Every structure is written in structure tokens, then in C-alpha cells.
Amino acid sequence: MRLRNKPWAIKLVNEHPESVLQNPDPEKKIDWAARFGNDHPIEIEVGSGKGHFITTLAEKHPEKNYVALELQTTAAGIILRTKLEKGLDNLQILRGDAANIDLFFAENTTDVIYLNFSDPWPKTRHKKRRLTYKSFLAKYKQVLKTDGQIQFKTDNAGLFAYSVQSMNNFGMHFDFVSVDLHHEKPEILEKNIETEYEHKFAAKGNPIYALWANFLSE
Template identity: 70%
Template sequence: MRLRNKPWAQKLVQEHPEAILNQPDPEKKIDWKSRFDDFSKPLAIEIGSGKGQFITTLAKNHPEMNFIGIELQTTAAGMILRTKLEEGIDNLQLMCADAANIAMFLPENSADIIYLNFSDPWPKTRHEKRRLTYKSFLREYQTVLKDDGHLEFKTDNQGLFEYSLVSMNNYGMKFDFLSLDLHHNKSEIAQNNVETEYEHKFAAKGNPIYCLHASFK
């Protein structure tokens, strides 16, 4: 969902290059070690961070980890950046960029978890290649994730969930967790769930939240 343009967000992004990479050149290597106090900590990446409720909550709750939030919209990235700065979240870096190039922005085998939360479903068949669970994106994730890393995916869109199951299965991924109604699931994973803004809104309307965890090994 595209947000209304907020001029302050663009200005904030430009003023804080130490906290956010704004449309980085995929041909230039990013020195991630210089952007974190300790880049050896486990790394989690969220692709499509929206307004940032999910990624900022996780980063605050898990100081023993590093987090990278990737968001294409500058306005949304600016909102996350404002929260990061106001709350002093030092273990979170942001990047305003297209996730289609994620393997060019990050070292191979560097991430422990990749989160895909409420991605645009791109329902038209001609837009299949834009879906974040299309095989070309899965290839990028596989490159970035460690051998024992995994992908966590949530959506309220049944069609996208079904498509993603097929796409990941065809790619040879292994499913470690599946739920057709996460908020009524009794598992430990469900009990420890951190909601996104959209998730809270959709669940309040009674919509089921679909969830899966999958790995490449």
C-alpha cells in the first residue's frame, strides 16, 4: 500500500546516511561491519518493512541480534528511521532499495532470518515475477541466508499464501511451520508472534493470518 508523500521523511532520510542507505548502488559493496557495533551477531532482515512496527519491536526486544529493514518507499523508510532515532535502536540499520537486488547488497551466507510480512500480492498473472515469493526472489534469499537460515512469511491474502506454498515447494524448500490461522494457533511460534501494523488491522476485522516458515536445506 503506497503512503501519502511526507516531505519531512525524505529530508530525514537525507540527513542520516549513517542510519539508512538511500537507493544504494548495487555495484558498490556496502561495509556493513562499519554500520553495526558488532556485525558478528545473528542477523535478521525484513523485506518490505512498512511503517516499521514489526522490525523496531524485534530490534528493541533482541539486542543480541542485528536487524536490517528494507523498504522501497521513502516515506515509509522515513517513518521507521524516525522511530529508530527517537528510541535509540542501535542494532537496526535501514535501506531504501528494491529487494530484487538483495544479494548484491548483502554478503553471501550472512543472514539468519528473512521476514516477508504482508507483501503486495500482485494478483494479476502478468505481475507474477513481482511477487516476493517468485523463484527469482527465492534465489536471492538463498544466496543471502546462511545454510541453517530460514524464511518467515505472513499474509492475510489466501491467494498469495497458496501461490507461495507452490513456489517454495517447486524450488525445493522445506516447510518447518505452517498455519492457516496464526492468531488462533496454540504453538510457541504463534504465542511469540510480533504483529505488523497491517496484521493488527486485518486480524481485528476477523481475517485469518496465514504464516509459514521455510528453509532451503
């Protein structure tokens, strides 16, 4: 969902280049260790929206580094406001297009990529825009470490079915698959951090679909 432009958010983003990287040079990989000031494991959320998921994750795990990859400047500003309020030094915001993820991160550098409630692009002619289309999966494979993982959640049954098929066709291995995440075992639910959309959809009684997958063969 596209957010309405908020002047304060745009201004805040422009005032904090140390926390928000905008339009990076595609010819040069980003030195994430320099931006974070350490070489802790990196996890990425593609399309962070207002950032509840990624900021909560960063707050819970100070031993890891997190990157919110978000195209909209207003959304980046909302995430930044939370980051500054909570003092999340282990969170960086990258304003850029997910289609360029392989240009923003070096090969074999990322532990987890989170895809939360991505745009389903339901029309067949738009399938190449889906974040689980094979061209995106190929880029995730480059960025992820050998044992890295994709964690995907959606309320859209069609997108979920497509994503399972797309990942299977790509030769991916599924560590976990659920067609009703909020009714899984307690040990699974304890690990789950709800996004804004997830809370809204689940409150209406909609099932939440989820999977964890990697590029390792059995």
C-alpha cells in the same frame, strides 16, 4: 500500499546517512559489520512499511542486528523516527529494491528474511513481481546462511497458496505452516509480532496465513 510523501520524513532520512543507506552501489557489497559496529547475526525484513514489526523486533533482541529493506523514502523516514526515539542502534534502514537483495548482502550472511504482508500482485501476468516468485527465492538462498530461514505472513489466501507451491517447487523445507496463525498454540503466539496490517486484518476476523521455511533438504 504506497504512502503519501511527507517532507519531514524525506528531510529526516537525508539528515541521517549513518542510519539510512540510500541507493547503494550495486557493484559493491555493503559492509554491514562496519555500519553496525559489530558482527552480530543479521535479520532482514523485506518491505517494512511503517516499521512496527522491525522496530519491535530490534527492541526485543538487542543481541541481533536488523535491516529494514524499504523502497519508499517516506516509509524509511517513519521507521527512522521510531529508531531514533527508541535508540535502536541495532537497526539499519536500507532504501532499495528487494529485487537487488543479493547485491546488498554477501552470500551466507543472513539468519532470517521476513516477508510480511507483501503485495499479492494477483494478476497472473504480474507473478514475477511476487516476493515468493522463484527468482526472488534464488536470491534469498544466496543471502541466507545454510540454516537460514524465511518467515512469511499474509492475509491473502491466493498469495499464500501460490507461495507454498512456489517454495515447494524450489525444493524448500517447511518448518511451520498455519492457515490461522492467531489461533495457534500459545508457544507460537508468544513468538509472533504483529505488523500494522496484521493487527488491522485480524481485528476484522480475517485469518492470518503464515509459514517458516528453509532451503535444507530432509
